[in-house]
Amino acid sequence: MVNSPYGGRLKVSLDLNNQEKHLDGLKGMVQIEPFIDFYYDSLKIADGSYSPLEGFMGEDEVASVLKRRSLSNGLPWTIPIIFAVDQSQNEKIKEGDQIALLNREQQPYGEMSIESKFKLNKKDIAETVYGTADLKHPNVQDLFEKYGDTAISGKVRIFKEQKLPGGGYEKHPSEIREEFSKKGWKNVVAYQARNPPHVAHEYLQKVSLELPGIDGLFIHLVVGRLKKGDYKADVILNSYDSLIKNYHRSEKTMMASLSITMRYAGPRASIFLAIIRRNYGATHYIIGRDQAGVGSYYEPYAAQKIFEELDVGMVPIRFKDTFYCKKCRGITSETVCPHSMEDRLIISQTKIRELLKTNQEIPQEILRPEIADILSKGDVLNEGN
Numbered sequence: 001m002v003n004s005p006y007g008g009r010l011k012v013s014l015d016l017n018n019q020e021k022h023l024d025g026l027k028g029m030v031q032i033e034p035f036i037d038f039y040y041d042s043l044k045i046a047d048g049s050y051s052p053l054e055g056f057m058g059e060d061e062v063a064s065v066l067k068r069r070s071l072s073n074g075l076p077w078t079i080p081i082i083f084a085v086d087q088s089q090n091e092k093i094k095e096g097d098q099i100a101l102l103n104r105e106q107q108p109y110g111e112m113s114i115e116s117k118f119k120l121n122k123k124d125i126a127e128t129v130y131g132t133a134d135l136k137h138p139n140v141q142d143l144f145e146k147y148g149d150t151a152i153s154g155k156v157r158i159f160k161e162q163k164l165p166g167g168g169y170e171k172h173p174s175e176i177r178e179e180f181s182k183k184g185w186k187n188v189v190a191y192q193a194r195n196p197p198h199v200a201h202e203y204l205q206k207v208s209l210e211l212p213g214i215d216g217l218f219i220h221l222v223v224g225r226l227k228k229g230d231y232k233a234d235v236i237l238n239s240y241d242s243l244i245k246n247y248h249r250s251e252k253t254m255m256a257s258l259s260i261t262m263r264y265a266g267p268r269a270s271i272f273l274a275i276i277r278r279n280y281g282a283t284h285y286i287i288g289r290d291q292a293g294v295g296s297y298y299e300p301y302a303a304q305k306i307f308e309e310l311d312v313g314m315v316p317i318r319f320k321d322t323f324y325c326k327k328c329r330g331i332t333s334e335t336v337c338p339h340s341m342e343d344r345l346i347i348s349q350t351k352i353r354e355l356l357k358t359n360q361e362i363p364q365e366i367l368r369p370e371i372a373d374i375l376s377k378g379d380v381l382n383e384g385n
């Protein structure tokens with residue numbers, strides 16, 4: 001058996017039966033197009049990725065997540081899942097309403113029952129979840145500049161599959177759980193990524209597969225809404241596809257996309273991302289240096305430490321900084337390499353991009369040539385939203 005869903009069972013409200021009838025029923029309702037973050041969240045609530053959540057959080061639930069890092073039922077939970085509305089949307093909605101949700105093409109795709117409306121305490125959310133109210137932080141900037149001031153809570157039901165940045169790689173938890181079971185995998189180690197793989201990342205994945213009892217590796221790529229300067233979805237997906245084909249044992253490795261808005265919240269994001277992977281059936285979770293961080297807002301190992309404080313039923317696989325060491329002549333880590341900083345072959349992301357742009361060679365010790373090839377082609381960076 002793969003891991004049980006968080007909270008006991010998958011809470012699925014993706015209802016694809018009687019689609020015409022359901023979509024027809026949405027026509028008479030107040031229609032709201034959620035901001036992109038909440039659009040993605042509505043789909044992930046519905047397919048069970050965010051189990052045990054069944055809808056967007058109310059004021060008490062948000063307060064509990066901020067203050068106690070748990071849902072009001074006591075289960076650890078670190079990221080508030082809110083649906084903020086702007087002034088004009090707010091004016092159209094009353095508590096008790098059923099509203100229709102519109103996708104990016106203004107087509108209704110689901111419904112929400114409005115249980116409550118409440119004013120967002122943005123400063124509290126920013127400082128508690130992201131540890132800063134600095135507008136240079138991408139999520140904090142969104143919170144203050146793009147989110148409306150009022151939030152609505154309530155359950156969602158989704159009636160139509162949506163086209164997502166992950167395309168054919170996007171899978172529901174039930175689908176991945178079934179694939180794990182078919183392969184006979186019980187202990188699955190999940191790898192979170194939002195960037196194309198360097199050889200050091202491949203090393204973490206392979207070392208994790210070496211652990212006794214691990215049956216498979218699940219690479220789950222966040223591709224929905226990233227920050228400016230991150231790679232575009234197809235670049236991330238193609239480079240991982242190539243890595244698996246060329247450098248992994250394909251029978252032990254599976255990849256899928258996760259189209260959500262990336263929360264660069266360091267430790268709190270790490271717990272959230274681990275919970276999602278548990279819902280997909282994983283049992284173990286890889287945490288490298290500064291997972292889900294941005295800038296220097298978080299201590300490099302804070303994301304590893306939080307797993308000592310909160311138990312979400314995932315075994316954390318923690319790694320210290322990994323790099324190519326010229327004396328060891330291979331990828332190694334702070335845990336085992338005795339050599340000095342000067343022996344490390346370290347090239348920053350920025351430098352790698354610069355080399356790619358000018359068609360210069362990138363050392364194969366750092367980046368596989370197949371990946372370098374994908375990254376060197378054209379327009380690969382996200383402009384931000």
Ligand SMILES: [Zn+2]
Pocket residue numbers: 325326327328329332337338339343
């Ligand atoms: Zn060394």
